[in-house]
Amino acid sequence: MSEIIKHGALHADDWEVLRLAEGQDPATVGVPPGRRIVPLPVWQAQRDRLGARLDAGVLAVWLAGDDDPALLADDLARVALIAVDFPKFADGRGYSIATLLRTRLGYGGELRAIGNVLRDQFFFYLRCGFDAIQPQPGKYSTEQLQAALASLKDFSEPYQGAVDRDPLFRRVSREARP
Structure with a gap:
């Protein structure tokens, strides 16, 4: 069982990420029992078969x-957990995906960063809307x-706006100068 950071604390976690081997077909790959996080292509190909497990929260x-x-918009109310993969340090597309899920699509469930998540980026994952971080x-x-x-408490008042709060100039009231 791995440890994750979730809502500002360490937690034991029994979710397992299913990764496809090269050449595996998303439509035919078996999804073992237990709590599994499957790639989007597997969900799309096996939606009818896996729907009851999704609804059961496993x-x-x-x-x-x-x-x-x-592509998940129709299922967002059913999906209790969405993970976003960071395959390498220099790939920041996951930040945009998290922001889109939280702001444009209104996703309110658990949003988890997985893959090559690095300690020096933990603060930024939270700013983009992630509430769980699962290091390898x-x-x-x-x-x-x-x-x-x-270290997540190092920055008490971030200046820039993000998913988690408005920019500082909108949060501070100032009296007009005469």
């Missing part, structure tokens, strides 16, 4: 950087994750 969907989050298993020790949690 199935979730993950999006790759080149997936259109609007073995990437960080419990002590390192505790230190990362503490």
Whole structure:
């Protein structure tokens, strides 16, 4: 069981991410029992077969950087957890996907960053609307994750606007000068 950061605390987590091997067909790949996060193409190909598991809260969907989050628009009320994959450090498309899910599509469920999530980016994941961060298993020790949690409080008042709050100039009231 891996550890994740969720709502500002460490939690044990039993969700497992299903990744397809090269050449595997999304329509025929087996989804093992248990709590699974499946790629969008698997959900699209097996929607009728997997719908009951989604409704039972034991199935979730993950999006790759080149997936259109609007493809989940009809299912957003049913999906309790959506994960967004960060395949490498330099790929920031997941930030945009998270922002679109929260703002334009109004997704209110758990939004989780998975894949190559790095400690120095944890703060920015939260600003874009993620409420859970799942580092790769073995990437960080419990002590390192505790230190990362503490570092999330380094910035008490971010200036820029984001999913989590308006820009500072809109949050501070100022009296007009004579």
